[in-house]
Amino acid sequence: xxxxxxxxxxxxxxxxxxxxxxxxxxxxxxxxxxxxxxxxxxxxxxxxxxxxxxxxxxxxxxxxxxxxxxxxxxxxxxxxxxxxxxxxxxxxxxxxxxxxxxxxxxxxxxxxxxxxxxxxxxxxxxxxxxxxxxx
Numbered sequence: 559x560x561x562x563x564x565x566x567x568x569x570x571x572x573x574x575x576x577x578x579x580x581x582x583x584x585x586x587x588x589x590x591x592x593x594x595x596x597x598x599x600x601x602x603x604x605x606x607x608x609x610x611x612x613x614x615x616x617x618x619x620x621x622x623x624x625x626x627x628x629x630x631x632x633x634x635x636x637x638x639x640x641x642x643x644x645x646x647x648x649x650x651x652x653x654x655x656x657x658x659x660x661x662x663x664x665x666x667x668x669x670x671x672x673x674x675x676x677x678x679x680x681x682x683x684x685x686x687x688x689x690x691x692x693x
Contacts, residue, residue: 589619589620589621589683590620590622590623590626591617591618591619591620591686592617592618592620592626592629592630593615593616593617593618593688594616594633594636594637594640597613597615597689598613598614598615598616598637598640598644599611600612600641600644600645601645602644602645602646602647602648602692603647605649610649611692611693612644612647612652612690612692612693613690614640614644614687614689614690614691615687615688615689616665616685616686616687616688617685617686617688618636618669618684618685619682619683619684619685619686620681620682620683621681621683625681628673628677628681632676632677635672635673636669636672636673639669639672643661643664643665643668647661652692653692658687665685666682666684669682
């Protein structure tokens with residue numbers, strides 16, 4: 559009989575202890591993604607006489623779903639900034655993995671700087687290349 563009461567008390571204590579963790583999970587910010595469509599295509603500097611082309615699809619991560627409307631509103635400004643930055647890159651930056659990661663980080667900071675005067679806050683949490691093709 560004592561074992562039964564101890565088991566019930568143990569179950570109640572485990573429920574009471576786990577309740578605050580459920581509450582914390584619900585109040586955590588909900589990340590959201592916005593995909594720039596259609597894909598962005600531009601050329602980049604090469605060492606020879608041939609032109610180099612890059613095509614990317616970008617997913618922008620924002621801290622909340624409310625920021626998705628802001629990103630959608632400023633999509634032309636974002637697309638222009640991305641194409642301008644990609645067009646200034648060298649062939650070595652485009653084709654190397656380290657260069658691609660540096661480019662991703664540069665895009666996040668550049669886009670946040672571009673959107674700051676328009677929105678008054680930092681919107682973009684991160685950026686992902688979901689398609690990255692170069693020739």
